[in-house]
Amino acid sequence: MRYRVLGGTGIEVSPYCLGTMMFGHVGNGDHDDCARIIHAALDEGINFVDTADMYSAGESETIVGKALKGRRDDVVLATKVHFPMGEGPNRGGNSRRWIVKEVEESLRRLDTDWIDLYQVHRPDHTTDIEETLSALTDLVRQGKIRAFGCSTFPADEIVEAHHVADRRGLQRFRTEQPPYSLLARGIEKRVLPVAERLGMGVLTWSPLASGFLTGRYRKGQDLDLTSGRPTLHPGRFDPSAPLTAAKLEAVEQFVAVAEELGCTLPELAIAFPLAHPAVTSVIIGPRTMEQLHATLKGASVALDDATLDRLDEIVPPGTDIYPPDGVWTPPALATPSLRRRPAEARPAV
Numbered sequence: 139m140r141y142r143v144l145g146g147t148g149i150e151v152s153p154y155c156l157g158t159m160m161f162g163h164v165g166n167g168d169h170d171d172c173a174r175i176i177h178a179a180l181d182e183g184i185n186f187v188d189t190a191d192m193y194s195a196g197e198s199e200t201i202v203g204k205a206l207k208g209r210r211d212d213v214v215l216a217t218k219v220h221f222p223m224g225e226g227p228n229r230g231g232n233s234r235r236w237i238v239k240e241v242e243e244s245l246r247r248l249d250t251d252w253i254d255l256y257q258v259h260r261p262d263h264t265t266d267i268e269e270t271l272s273a274l275t276d277l278v279r280q281g282k283i284r285a286f287g288c289s290t291f292p293a294d295e296i297v298e299a300h301h302v303a304d305r306r307g308l309q310r311f312r313t314e315q316p317p318y319s320l321l322a323r324g325i326e327k328r329v330l331p332v333a334e335r336l337g338m339g340v341l342t343w344s345p346l347a348s349g350f351l352t353g354r355y356r357k358g359q360d361l362d363l364t365s366g367r368p369t370l371h372p373g374r375f376d377p378s379a380p381l382t383a384a385k386l387e388a389v390e391q392f393v394a395v396a397e398e399l400g401c402t403l404p405e406l407a408i409a410f411p412l413a414h415p416a417v418t419s420v421i422i423g424p425r426t427m428e429q430l431h432a433t434l435k436g437a438s439v440a441l442d443d444a445t446l447d448r449l450d451e452i453v454p455p456g457t458d459i460y461p462p463d464g465v466w467t468p469p470a471l472a473t474p475s476l477r478r479r480p481a482e483a484r485p486a487v
Contacts, residue, residue, distance in 0.1 A: 139183030145312040145339030155186040157423035162194025173205035190218035203249035220259030232262035234273035256283040287313030293328035317462035318342035324458040330416040339418040351407035357386040405436030
C-alpha cells in the first residue's frame with residue numbers, strides 16, 4: 139500500500155479509505171461482523187476510516203470506536219458534523235453552538251480522545267462561515283481534532299472559506315469530500331482544480347454511483363428493486379426514466395472496457411477516481427466482508443492513457459450523467475422566496 143499525504147497536513151493515508159455509512163441499522167446491524175470488516179481492511183493496509191455522526195444515528199461511530207480498541211494509534215480517523223441529530227432546533231447545522239456540543243458526542247461514541255479529520259458534512263447558509271471556521275480552529279487548538287475539512291461544498295464556497303480563514307487568521311479547510319465516479323464527473327470542472335490550487339486533500343465518495351457501477355443493474359435485464367438502494371429511491375432505478383436509461387447505456391460501454399482490461403466493472407470504477415492527480419483517497423463503503431474483498435481486488439488495476447481516453451469518450455470530462463445522490467442544493471434553488479421579489483415589489487408588465 140502506497141500512502142499519500144493528506145492535504146499538506148503531514149498525515150499519511152492509504153489511497154483507499156474505509157467508509158462506514160453501511161455499518162449500523164441502515165445496513166449491517168451486526169456489530170461483531172462490522173468489526174471484522176474493519177479489522178480486515180486494516181490488515182490489508184488501509185489506515186484511513188471515515189464515518190459521520192448521523193450514520194445510523196450515531197451507531198456507526200459506536201461500532202468504529204469499539205472496533206478500533208487497541209489499534210487507534212495506527213488509524214487516521216475521520217468523522218463529520220452537520221445533519222440533525224434529534225428533534226428540535228439547534229441540533230444540527232454548522233454553528234459554534236452545535237459543533238462544540240456534537241464533537242463531544244462523537245468523541246464519546248468513538249471512545250477516543252481526538253479525531254484526526256473533522257469534516258463539515260454540508261454547507262449551512264444560516265451560519266456565517268467565519269463562525270464555523272472559528273469553532274473548528276478552537277477545537278484544533280484544544281487538541282480535540284487534528285485537522286478539519288468540508289464535504290460536498292461547491293468550489294465558490296471552498297474559495298470563500300479559504301479567503302475568510304486567511305483574512306481572520308483562522309485555520310482553513312484541509313480537505314474536501316465530494317462524490318466522484320465514472321458516471322458523475324462534474325467536480326472535474328471546478329472543485330478538483332480549486333482543491334489542487336489550494337493544496338487540499340480530496341476524499342471522493344460513491345465511486346460505484348449508488349450501485350450502478352457494481353454490474354448488478356444492466357440494460358435489457360430485469361432490475362432487482364427489492365433490496366438495497368432501490369428500496370429507498372425506486373424512482374432513481376426506473377428503467378423507463380431518461381436518466382436511468384442514460385446510466386444503463388454508459389454502463390454497457392464501461393463493461394466492455396473492463397472486459398478488455400481483464401477486470402470487473404467495480405474494479406474499473408474504483409480505479410478511475412485515483413487516476414486524477416487531485417484525488418488523495420477513494421472512500422469504499424462495504425456492507426459485507428465479500429464486498430470489501432471484491433472492492434480491494436481493484437487495488438491492482440492501473441489505467442493507462444489509452445483506457446482513460448476511452449472512458450472520456452463514454453462520459454466526457456466534467457460531465458454528470460445524473461445528479462449524484464446526496465449532493466447539496468443551494469437554498470435559492472430549493473426555496474422560491476429566495477429568488478423572487480415580493481409580488482408588490484415587482485414592476486408592472
